[in-house]
Amino acid sequence: MKSQNHFMAPVLLVLVLGMGWEIGARIIAMPFILPAPTEIASKLWELRTTLLLEHLPATLMIVLIGLLISIVLGVGLAISMHASKTVQRAFYPLMIVSQTIPTIALAPIFVLWFGYSIWSKVVVTVLITFFPIVVNTFDGLRSSNKELRELMLTMGAKKKDIFLKLDIPSALPFFYSGLKVAFPLSVIGAAIGEWLGAQAGLGYFSRRMMTQFDGAGVFAPIILLSLLGIVLFLLVILMEKRTFRWRK
Incomplete structure (x- = not known):
């Protein structure tokens, strides 16, 4: 009963916002700018095979590789800084500086270095997710x-x-708190990389639909990206609960 009440408020809020969005989109009547949720849902169903079998796996591969690299390097650097004051003084300021540079500005450089391969997107993902894990x-x-x-x-x-x-x-x-931040951010990093240069992926597909002025087509992969971030966040919570079964 408590769990039902726990989810009731956000579900009601989403329904209210969805209804407001639907009504506003119908009033504006400009689907290439603001498509209605029902139009987006219809487009998702229409493109389900292309999105789920072709573009979602490409984005998911970038996310998983980026997260794996961030976790290994991030935990390793955190342990090194904990063990050595010299390493801490050397690397901690550099990590702070790395977060002051907009990722969107660095992404084109990674495309120049790595081309349109998967690694240009992986580097963007690592750059975004590395900091919260280390800190x-x-x-x-x-x-x-x-x-x-x-x-x-x-x-x-x-x-x-x-x-x-x-x-x-x-x-x-603390590590799991870092993962709760890093896992959803990994989806953003993958999407940014795909927007700037890719041959497949949800971010790439959204940009392609934008050039065709297909508003519902732009939002459809964005919805999947959001759902992917939610699933990854819930996965972290599940791992945390299994690790800390002794805690209430």
Whole structure:
């Protein structure tokens, strides 16, 4: 019963917004600019085979490869910064600077470097998702209880034992918080890369529909991108719940 009440408010809000959108689109009557939700749904059904079997797998491949690289490099750098003050002083400012440069400005450079291959889109995805994973994991490693650390040292624990039994458990909630940010952002990164240069993908298909002034065709892959981001976010929540079964 509580779970039903928990989802009731957002469902009602989405229905109200959808009805307002439908009415507004009918009044404006300019489907190439603002298509109605029913028109978008119809276009989704019409293009279901092309979008689901051709363009969605291309975008999903970019997202998964980008996230895998970001997680491996991000966690590795966070551990290195936690273990070495020199590494922290060297890399932390560079990470901050990397976030001040608009990704949309760097994406064309990656296209020049890697061409229209999958790697130009993967690099954009990594650039967007890398920062939250590194920062959250690093903050989690630093949040371990000092009293417990001193107790373990008193009892003769080695640095490896402290890292495995204290630092990592302390960092896991922060790590999952970083993933909750990074996973939806990965979809944005993939879409940006596809917009600037690709031969397949949901972002590429949306841009192609824009050149044809097909408003519903532009929104249809965007809806799928949004759903993909939601699914990835829910996947992180599921992994977090399975990891922390002992927590209420």
